[in-house]
Amino acid sequence: MGIQERKERERGRRRQQIMIAAKRVFYNKGFARVTMEDIAREAELSPGTLYLYFKNKDELCASLSLRILQYLNMRLRHVSSEKELDGKQKLEALKNTIINVYEFDPLILVNLFRLQSSETLKNLSPELLADIKELFSSSLSAMSDIFNEGIKTGVVIDKKPEALADQMWALFSGIVLWGESKKIMYNNKDYLKQALETAFEVFLLGIKRENRV
């Protein structure tokens, strides 16, 4: 391992450390109110140091989303390319994957979905924005592939696979955000996982050919 490589790895670790601290602060104070100083304090670093690893606050926040997108993408690609599963099993695996990603880090997922609809997107560096777009596209395309296989093998009704992928994604983000508000408005904490299960079941019911006359 060259010295260059070791440094790069060290740098990556630092970034992780900061992102983890940021996440902890987000949990405690809520996204909107977190300041760079809060994050620095939590990471036991000085504010200036954060800027050695992230260009600005928006990029730090967006980087959190990037991580979970990477995880999601990896999992989806894996399902999509799984040779052992038939079309129907893949649909099931898709559902489970998404729920699993939700469980992996619910808070950051909320951050991601909020990012989607935000002016923040406009302030990101072109590189980071490109990365995010790329992962989004790639994930949706993996989902499309799964639906497409379903369509070809006659498991899924004949709709555009991309539209189905978009819908599933929208359902995912909609449920998660809606669940958030239920938590806040109704103190209804553990509603989400179950809601996701049911929603995806209904969604699959709707698109599976076998359930049709």
Add this chain to the structure above:
Amino acid sequence: MGIQERKERERGRRRQQIMIAAKRVFYNKGFARVTMEDIAREAELSPGTLYLYFKNKDELCASLSLRILQYLNMRLRHVSSEKELDGKQKLEALKNTIINVYEFDPLILVNLFRLQSSETLKNLSPELLADIKELFSSSLSAMSDIFNEGIKTGVVIDKKPEALADQMWALFSGIVLWGESKKIMYNNKDYLKQALETAFEVFLLGIKRENRV
């Protein structure tokens, strides 16, 4: 009409005037960047005056959501209580209503959905929060009623009607927010209405008994 009542009505008009101005500003500058002074200027009032009609900025913004919630609620109640329609027709009417609400004011709807998952909720006055909750509950309960009628008449599969209402709502907000991000990330402007149509169709496919074996 007493003098008291006339004053109250006058007051309501002023509030409307401010809210309309706020909406115009939001359209032009984007939610995040709007200041109270912007709104005051647009309303041809002074900043101080806004505070005579709204406790603070959050409440002003949330009040915008309140209006569209009122509209939504009215429409849903109307569908739900329509004697002329059978269960199946009501499902169709429900779909159309929601799409119609979307078209009525897309931007404010985004605001509403963003509000759902936001810490802003915590800062609202108990009264306003109660109003919002009430309208949410009422709207969802109207939707539940429609689904319930469908279930009873054998049109809809046997799931909890409240869960179905939640899902439909989540689907609604998910699509709208996801559509927003598509606008920003892909400059894909007129995607939304069609996406809503398709998503609701699939959703109804999934829950209608007639489509099942």
Add this chain to the structure above:
Amino acid sequence: MGIQERKERERGRRRQQIMIAAKRVFYNKGFARVTMEDIAREAELSPGTLYLYFKNKDELCASLSLRILQYLNMRLRHVSSEKELDGKQKLEALKNTIINVYEFDPLILVNLFRLQSSETLKNLSPELLADIKELFSSSLSAMSDIFNEGIKTGVVIDKKPEALADQMWALFSGIVLWGESKKIMYNNKDYLKQALETAFEVFLLGIKRENRV
């Protein structure tokens, strides 16, 4: 006097008040180290208030220069248009005017000369920059006129009047800045007025025809 006009005047007074405070602070702390908060404190205002009257720090500082430029310009125009004086007397009046402007506010003059050679110029609002340019041009053109009259009446040697004006201006700023450094480096406080006198005398000697063979 209309209400509008009174307000405008009030606003002007406030600006003056702030500028005077700024000047006081500059005297005490030196230009480079002064913060907006210092100025606000001196003006017995809050930092935010400064921004109601000046777009930003650079503009506040440049506005100080504007004032002395206005004074200079007024005086020069006056000399230039004075009917009672012949060409030779106008040269004398020009010299005295400039020295008088120096005495009017030496520190701000240093600020002005420093502004000349600074990247600050690039950050000013187009309007303010235009005002400054205009006053510079106008002042130099008044000086040119005086030299031109001297040339036409045979008092001054035959050089381009604009070049003479530039030179006199350069001499002025050069002496003032050089005098500043003498103050700092040699604690030589009262050197400047005398130096200006002598320098302008030599300059006039150099350009007056009567001193030539």
Add this chain to the structure above:
Amino acid sequence: MGIQERKERERGRRRQQIMIAAKRVFYNKGFARVTMEDIAREAELSPGTLYLYFKNKDELCASLSLRILQYLNMRLRHVSSEKELDGKQKLEALKNTIINVYEFDPLILVNLFRLQSSETLKNLSPELLADIKELFSSSLSAMSDIFNEGIKTGVVIDKKPEALADQMWALFSGIVLWGESKKIMYNNKDYLKQALETAFEVFLLGIKRENRV
């Protein structure tokens, strides 16, 4: 050559290398915006290393001025002590020397003149400040000598030679700084050398006895 001496020479080389890098950066980014890291990067050193050779940023910048002052001083001493030239020729040589110094490094000269009137002077180490003072004094004294010789030989009018030297220096810095601002304000790039020529000519006209009645 002892080991001590070799080290000292090595150290000097490093300082030169850094100063040259600094100058390059100044040319590209403008004085105000240059950071120590910029300079370090350009010099292919680390920021920390700069502090092994210069006490702080101000000293680094002032050292640039020191170099051109050394050059100026050397040239002036040379003219002053030139046996072959008579008083009149020396005045001409003085003029050419100064213009030549300007051409040698205009940007650094601007830096020097700006330094003159700056609070930076107060932050320099006593040693560096002493060096700068010494070179200034020495240069002005060389100029004084030249004027003095002119006075004694009847070429120059009977004024204090030190005052004449001060004036010439002030004229020099005045023209250069004023020329800078013309560049910025009027995009008038190649004005300076010619302006210096003319200004010095007029100055010499003013102090030469031969031009008088």
Add this chain to the structure above:
DNA sequence: TATGAATGAGCATTCATTCAT
């Protein structure tokens, strides 16, 4: 000697909110 990661004080600017008129 050289490094360069880390520091942290410092600062311009914004904007929701207030209150004297």
Add this chain to the structure above:
DNA sequence: CATGAATGAATGCTCATTCAT
């Protein structure tokens, strides 16, 4: 009721300088 000038706390970001290695 209405005003709008004034507030001042809050915050993202910079960069000269240090110090452990």
